[in-house]
Amino acid sequence: MAKTLAEINEKIKKGKAVVVTAEEIIDLVDEKGIKKAAQEVDVVTSATFGPMCSSGIYLNIGHSKPKIKLGGGKAYLNEVPVYTGIAAVDFYLGATALPDDDPRNRVHPGEFKYGGGHVIEDLVAGKDAKLVATTYATDCYPRKSLETWINLKDVNEAVLFNPRNAYQNYNVAVNLSGRVIYTYMGILQPNLGNANYCSAGQLSPLFNDPYYKTIGVGTRIFLGGGVGYVVWQGTQHNPTAPRTEKGVPRSSAGTIAVLGDLKQMSSEWLKGTSMTGYGVTLSVGIGVPIPILNEEILLYTAVKDEEILAQIVDYSEAYPQRKSGSLGEVSYAQLKSGKIAVQGKEVPTGSLSSYAKARKIASLLKDWIRKGEFLLTEPVELLPSVESGITFKPLKERPIK
Amino acid sequence: MLKKRLVLTFPQTLVEEPITYRLIKDYDLVVNILRARISREEEGRLIIEISGEKEALDKGLNYLKKIGVAIQPLAKDVRWLEDRCTHCTVCVPLCPTEAIVVDREKMEISFDKDRCIVCGACIPACPYKAVEILF
Numbered sequence: 001m002a003k004t005l006a007e008i009n010e011k012i013k014k015g016k017a018v019v020v021t022a023e024e025i026i027d028l029v030d031e032k033g034i035k036k037a038a039q040e041v042d043v044v045t046s047a048t049f050g051p052m053c054s055s056g057i058y059l060n061i062g063h064s065k066p067k068i069k070l071g072g073g074k075a076y077l078n079e080v081p082v083y084t085g086i087a088a089v090d091f092y093l094g095a096t097a098l099p100d101d102d103p104r105n106r107v108h109p110g111e112f113k114y115g116g117g118h119v120i121e122d123l124v125a126g127k128d129a130k131l132v133a134t135t136y137a138t139d140c141y142p143r144k145s146l147e148t149w150i151n152l153k154d155v156n157e158a159v160l161f162n163p164r165n166a167y168q169n170y171n172v173a174v175n176l177s178g179r180v181i182y183t184y185m186g187i188l189q190p191n192l193g194n195a196n197y198c199s200a201g202q203l204s205p206l207f208n209d210p211y212y213k214t215i216g217v218g219t220r221i222f223l224g225g226g227v228g229y230v231v232w233q234g235t236q237h238n239p240t241a242p243r244t245e246k247g248v249p250r251s252s253a254g255t256i257a258v259l260g261d262l263k264q265m266s267s268e269w270l271k272g273t274s275m276t277g278y279g280v281t282l283s284v285g286i287g288v289p290i291p292i293l294n295e296e297i298l299l300y301t302a303v304k305d306e307e308i309l310a311q312i313v314d315y316s317e318a319y320p321q322r323k324s325g326s327l328g329e330v331s332y333a334q335l336k337s338g339k340i341a342v343q344g345k346e347v348p349t350g351s352l353s354s355y356a357k358a359r360k361i362a363s364l365l366k367d368w369i370r371k372g373e374f375l376l377t378e379p380v381e382l383l384p385s386v387e388s389g390i391t392f393k394p395l396k397e398r399p400i401k
Numbered sequence: 402m403l404k405k406r407l408v409l410t411f412p413q414t415l416v417e418e419p420i421t422y423r424l425i426k427d428y429d430l431v432v433n434i435l436r437a438r439i440s441r442e443e444e445g446r447l448i449i450e451i452s453g454e455k456e457a458l459d460k461g462l463n464y465l466k467k468i469g470v471a472i473q474p475l476a477k478d479v480r481w482l483e484d485r486c487t488h489c490t491v492c493v494p495l496c497p498t499e500a501i502v503v504d505r506e507k508m509e510i511s512f513d514k515d516r517c518i519v520c521g522a523c524i525p526a527c528p529y530k531a532v533e534i535l536f
Contacts, residue, residue, distance in 0.1 A: 042437070048449035051486065051528065109525070186491045187526050271487065276525040283487065338493070338503060348494035352528070355508035356488035 002294045004172075008042045009375050010129035019369045022046040022203045022290075022301055023341060029302040037302075038279050043300040043369055043376065046205040046387040047222070047361035049275045050198055050353030053184070054164035054235060056094040057120055057262055060156040061131065063089055068143035073135020076100075077150075078119050082399075090139060093119060095282035095399075099284060109182040109277025117282035117288035120274030122161075123152045124224070125267040160224055160270070164234035168254040169241075169310060172197045172349075173340055177316035178398045182277020186352060188315055193386045195312065195340055195347045198345030200358035201305045201332030205288035208301045209251050210247040211386065212239070214290050217381025222287030222365045225269040227374070230259025233383045237358065238392035248328065251311050252299035252392075254383060256371065258286065269361070285357060287365035291376050312342055402450040406475035421449075428461035429453060435475075435518040437514070448475060448518065459496040477519045478535045481512035485531035487501055492515045492532070 008100035011017040020028060025044050029037045067089040076082065079099040082091040083084045090210050097116035104110050123129055128149040137144050152158055173196045186196045200206065209215050219230040233257025241253035269285030292298045311326035313319050330340045335349050368374035385389050403503075411420070416439055424430045430453035439445035451458065465472055488509045493501050500516035501523060503509070512532075523532045 050489070111525070113530075186528075187495065189495070195492060196494075271529060273528040274529055274530065336505065336508065338505065350489075350491040350494045352489055352491050354487040354489040359508070 003042070003292065005291050005293065005376055006102070009314050012369055013372055015041040015370070015372050019043045019045060019366045020348050021359070021366055022208045023359065023362065024300070025301050026304050029187040029298070034299055038292055038295040041188050041292050041298065042209060044298075045287055045289045045369070046203055046208040046290060046301070046360040047285070047365065048166055048200040048353060049208050049269070049357035049361060050200070050202045050283055051184070051275070051281045051363055052165045053281045055094055055120075055160070055162040055284055057123075057158060057160050058086075058090060058092045058343045059158050060090050061150055062154075064146055064148070064158055067141045068133065068146050069135055069138060069141035070133050071135075073133055075131065077129045078114070079120065079130075080114075080116050080119050084135075084281065087092060088153045091109050094196060095120065096279055098280060099184060100302055105277060105389040112274045112280045112380060113276065115272070115274075115280030116235045117280050120262075120282055121232040121272040123158070123272055124262060124265050124270050126152065131198075152263060159259060160228065160262045161231075161259045162255050162284065163277075164236060164255045165203050165258050165284055166234070166256050166288075166298060167199070167252050168204070168357050169249045169277065169308070170209070171252065171319070172310050172329065172335065172340070173315045173319070174312055174326075174347065175316045176314045181316050182275070183315045184275055184281075185315060186350065187276060192342050192345050192347050195335075195342060196352060197310060197332075197335045197349060198312060198330065198352040199310070200353050200355055201336065202303055202356065203357055203358045203362055205286065206246060206256070207308055208288075209290050209297070210243070210249065210300055210303075211387075212254060212319045212383035213297060213300075214293065214379070215256070215288060216316035216382035218377050218380040219288065220342045221260075221289070222285070222361055222368070223258055223260035223265070224262070224285055225266035226260050226262075226264025228258050229377075230256045230379070230383075231259045232257040234382045236392050237384065239383075239385050239388060240391050242306065244305065244309065246307060247300070248308050251307050255302040256335055256383070269357075287361040289365060289369060289374070289376055305336060308332045308370050310335070314339075315395065332375040334386075403455050403458050404450065405458070406448070406482065407448050408473045408475050409445075409447040409449060409465065409470040410473070411447075412469060413444060416445050418468065420465065420468075420470065423464065424451065428441055428457050428464065430457055436520060442509050443520075445486055460485050475519065478525070479514070479517050479519055479521075480533050480535055481531065482531045485529050486510060487531075489528070492526045495522040495526050496520065
């Protein structure tokens with residue numbers, strides 16, 4: 001029996017909606033079967049928490065007296081450079097930005113203790129941030145420099161706008177070389193010393209709606225502890241990645257671009273992140289509600305870790321050199337057990353994505369919906385799926401002579 | 402029974418001396434080597450957990466001092482900052498002594514200080530600076 005989104009929202013408003021997490025639905029379907037579960041359940045909440053580099057914020061700080069035009073000048077928040085190439089007092093701060101004097105990897109591996117992601121965490125935690133700007137004067141914006149403390153509560157707009165989050169599947173990173181390597185997938189010990197993965201698997205949003213039949217532009221979500229929206233497909237969105245019979249992508253596939261009011265968010269769900277030898281980033285917590293409109297959608301949400309496969313990739317050679325080839329395929333159930341087999345060797349696993357925090361987000365979102373505080377939205381447009389033919393293309397490099 | 406965690410530093414001339422053997426055989430002490438680093442150019446360094454009767458322990462440590470081994474208590478300590486930890490588990494495979502373990506049901510980390518040998522492998526691995534070494 002199919003339901004409409006309006007019917008589900010009516011039930012939410014009355015506090016009568018049946019909401020379960022993407023983990024709980026698995027047992028429920030086992031117990032009651034697809035048909036009965038689809039009748040009973042209105043919403044399944046999915047979630048993820050992990051480092052997501054394509055993240056950042058934009059702020060409008062209001063006008064100083066006399067006025068200053070940051071656009072075309074240079075500005076720093078807590079020594080971290082921000083992008084000023086927009087209007088006078090708007091700027092964008094990216095998660096991976098580093099202070100000019102950070103030594104980077106000059107002495108390898110660099111520590112990358114503080115950068116854009118940490119500034120975002122500090123702002124959200126209510127801390128003051130130091131804004132230093134220099135620019136050129138104009139008749140309407142005469143001031144050339146500015147040094148001031150700013151605080152999230154005082155700025156006009158503060159918006160988290162992440163061009164690519166919540167990757168639908170990801171590589172399992174290993175190191176076949178004889179030396180330690182430092183990557184965005186963590187420290188990888190030589191000769192298959194460890195294997196790192198990064199997905200919440202069965203809880204992860206896009207694994208629960210693999211063909212994007214409910215998620216699209218305008219989907220209301222949990223973002224960083226506040227309310228946000230899916231605003232577009234994320235960059236590198238790759239719906240045509242190979243899939244299992246049940247439609248689950250076997251390698252990185254769909255992504256979402258998300259946006260939300262930073263002032264509502266919390267530093268529990270937005271965390272500055274330092275990857276030794278690699279750089280800084282921001283770990284983001286996202287929760288996506290999936291309306292159970294019919295049995296097909298319910299079936300997708302019942303996906304289990306055993307059925308979700310990821311590719312094992314060598315980050316010492318294959319990944320950096322863009323050589324294709326997987327060292328094998330493993331399930332998230334295997335990855336979460338703590339060890340996998342690669343080339344006949346038992347390799348211990350570690351995750352960059354926190355399953356514990358994803359579980360907490362799915363449960364929080366469930367509570368919001370149950371209490372009638374969070375209504376679901378009908379997407380204005382669904383994300384491009386398999387039939388779009390969209391693929392993730394490599395750079396076509398044309399050397400300039 | 403007394404138990405101590407010690408850092409032993411010995412000069413190049415003592416590299417050939419079987420000190421662990423002597424401590425066990427001559428002084429009846431239980432010696433557990435936590436870390437060892439001995440190279441030709443450098444002095445040797447051994448981090449041990451040593452236990453035995455007080456008298457035997459005193460005698461054993463006297464023997465070490467007499468032959469020229471410098472003894473310091475293991476004053477370093479790894480501290481797990483639980484409020485910064487996201488329980489991501491990326492540090493887990495790097496811990497050589499299983500001092501950091503995962504409850505696979507909860508997918509949450511716990512830290513057993515007694516198993517920690519202060520090797521420091523978890524420090525650069527933690528993206529959230531949730532572990533630190535104290536001196």
